[in-house]
Amino acid sequence: MKVNGIIWNCFLLLILNPNKNLMLKEERQHAILNEVELHNRVLLTDLAEKLDVSIDTVRRDVKELDAENLLTKVHGGAVSLGFVNHSPARSNVYALDKKVSIAKKASTLLRNNSVILIDGGTTCLELARLLPTNIKLTCFTLSLPVAMELLGKPNVETIFIGGTLSRDSQIAVGSNTINALAQIKVDYSFIGTGYVDAEFGLTEFDWEVVQTKKAVINASKKTVLLCISEKLNSQHRFKTCDLNVISTMVTELEPWDKKLDAFKNMNIQLL
Amino acid sequence: MKVNGIIWNCFLLLILNPNKNLMLKEERQHAILNEVELHNRVLLTDLAEKLDVSIDTVRRDVKELDAENLLTKVHGGAVSLGFVNHSPARSNVYALDKKVSIAKKASTLLRNNSVILIDGGTTCLELARLLPTNIKLTCFTLSLPVAMELLGKPNVETIFIGGTLSRDSQIAVGSNTINALAQIKVDYSFIGTGYVDAEFGLTEFDWEVVQTKKAVINASKKTVLLCISEKLNSQHRFKTCDLNVISTMVTELEPWDKKLDAFKNMNIQLL
DNA sequence: AAATATATTGCAAAAAACAGCAAAATTAAA
DNA sequence: TTTAATTTTGCTGTTTTTTGCAATATATTT
The missing domain is CATH 3.40.50.10470 (Translation initiation factor eif-2b; domain 2)
Structure with a gap:
């Protein structure tokens, strides 16, 4: 009975998992930040497509990240802080060591x-x-x-x-x-x-x-x-x-x- | 590869399940921590399934671990401490002089x-x-x-x-x-x-x-x-x-x- | 000024978190 | 060993968060 349930769950997992790429909000925001740091500038539409979520979600994410001062939201997209921030301290340059x-x-x-x-x-x-x-x-x-x-x-x-x-x-x-x-x-x-x-x-x-x-x-x-x-x-x-x-x-x-x-x-x- | 992992988990579950009562709370939390450190992020639902306990239990565990500052609890799951971005928190305060x-x-x-x-x-x-x-x-x-x-x-x-x-x-x-x-x-x-x-x-x-x-x-x-x-x-x-x-x-x-x-x-x- | 693209807002469905409670398990004591 | 106290766990209903959608407003471009 319990074992049946487990088998059933396994089955469900096997069926459903490839379809749904479940992602935590934090994970997604992390990915957004990464993309911004890597390319300095990204479009919300591109992000939405890449992360397979609605544009609204991406927009909300970017808004939050902006509020946390982790990037700068601009019309239609986001840019990395380094690009608008002229502080001499560049401790937050992406992949600085590389x-x-x-x-x-x-x-x-x-x-x-x-x-x-x-x-x-x-x-x-x-x-x-x-x-x-x-x-x-x-x-x-x-x-x-x-x-x-x-x-x-x-x-x-x-x-x-x-x-x-x-x-x-x-x-x-x-x-x-x-x-x-x-x-x-x-x-x-x-x-x-x-x-x-x-x-x-x-x-x-x-x-x-x-x-x-x-x-x-x-x-x-x-x-x-x-x-x-x-x-x-x-x-x-x-x-x-x-x-x-x-x-x-x-x-x-x-x-x-x-x-x-x-x-x-x-x-x-x-x- | 992903499917293999799932099958393997199912297998483990089937094998280990009779012993599940041996799993103490501490042991379980250790496993959770391990999972988080390993993958940087984890879903509560996945944990519950993997550990074969209710989602509430997992939630409580994660809550405790979060309180101990061993991981960061987020909506729907948990992420490793290193994963969350500590904001650079730039303070753009410039004094207005004469x-x-x-x-x-x-x-x-x-x-x-x-x-x-x-x-x-x-x-x-x-x-x-x-x-x-x-x-x-x-x-x-x-x-x-x-x-x-x-x-x-x-x-x-x-x-x-x-x-x-x-x-x-x-x-x-x-x-x-x-x-x-x-x-x-x-x-x-x-x-x-x-x-x-x-x-x-x-x-x-x-x-x-x-x-x-x-x-x-x-x-x-x-x-x-x-x-x-x-x-x-x-x-x-x-x-x-x-x-x-x-x-x-x-x-x-x-x-x-x-x-x-x-x-x-x-x-x-x-x- | 019109046309297009992007933002904002409100809303509803789904998922998750929460609080309270009772059953089960564990521990402590008789 | 048995019993009582305590902790742990799972369940229920409710609240909160997240997400996508649609309508409207604002911004940008032509």
Whole structure:
């Protein structure tokens, strides 16, 4: 009788479990936070689809997370705190240790008197922070936080590429910026990306950011992509470029890691 | 894989069930804790099933464990302690000092759809911070901190004038900046100054900054000087301009204050 | 100004939490 | 061993929380 009940429950479990992906609210909010930290910006509709709940639920979750100061709710979506919060204390950068290791590896590419360009995003910001102090650099940037960081480096001459400022990415965008970029050619540009896929290349959430990144790539002899492995094999709406325009890709993984297999025969230096 | 786990649980249940009476409360709570630590989260219903006790019992257990701070009880289940995010709890408390009154007075000059330029310096930064939120503005700036501040204003479109960044003043300077400024004409520019004197005009410590400020003044129909009274009647090496090119001077003093006597018959609006 | 997208609000169904109570199990004492 | 006291457990009905839906309001874009 009792055993019958157990068998019955087992049966039910077997039948029903694959269908229902039951999720705790906390778990869901955790996933949302993760997504926001990873991509800096997400749409409520995308979240709802990904988590398989109604948009209302996602909206309520985001509202709560915003109230707890864990992210910033914006019209139609949410952005990470780091993007609107200009506090020098970046203790809450997502996957900071990975980004630090990426930045360290990337900085080995630098030579004395190199002319470089550093893009926006938390990984690039980390590079700016960890630039070696023993070599002289001329550094262009269009990111406000990166520029702030570079000002603290005595060995770096910083040139800000002006233009209309994008609120959430905190970088200069628009025609002005693109024109200014057209007039320079740097040795290396270090760029981040919202999403990267071996097949679809680099993609972004924001169309204007894509235009700017394209101009950045054109303004550099070699382009270095800084990207934590979590972003590999993801994609979004707007395409920046194919992977073959990237000279070097830096992740926190060892170059021979299996996760990088898809990128190995693509004429990209893996670091 | 998931199904295998379920089958395995069923099997365990069937085997172990006759012994279930041996399971003490403490033992059960230990099992719950184990499950939570293992999977970071757990549903009460799953626990009840797994441990073959009523949901109420599990609930009470989880409640106790929560009271002992061994896990965190949430609606529908429990999550491990490390799982819940401890909020960074940023406290954005910034003290409003005397410059606020200057900034407030200056902001009364603004009209809807005004195109303005805000210079660097702490007083100008305060203006950026206190810009009214109810009128739309297009705002140029060459100051990094001001730009950061402006990004937080939803009603302000911010354009950064690029150029080489000056380390100590945190503004863009140099030929690039001056060229860019030559191409715009704003309604109002709000500038600070290192030193001001009724006779000698505006002077600065830094030659490059002077060049930039000159270009700013040229790029504006009207120039507003923001200046705390402490700076009145002081001068330095490099001259920016005479006082007669200034349209409005804003101090924290009342316009009729005796300290402003020297500026009263100079065709300058005192605010 | 119209059209679209996003927010807000109220509501109802489902799930979960809670409080009180009685049966069962455990413990303590005779 | 038996009995009484205490704790634990499961059940019931009620309250609260969560969630999705629909209608309305607000915001954004064209």
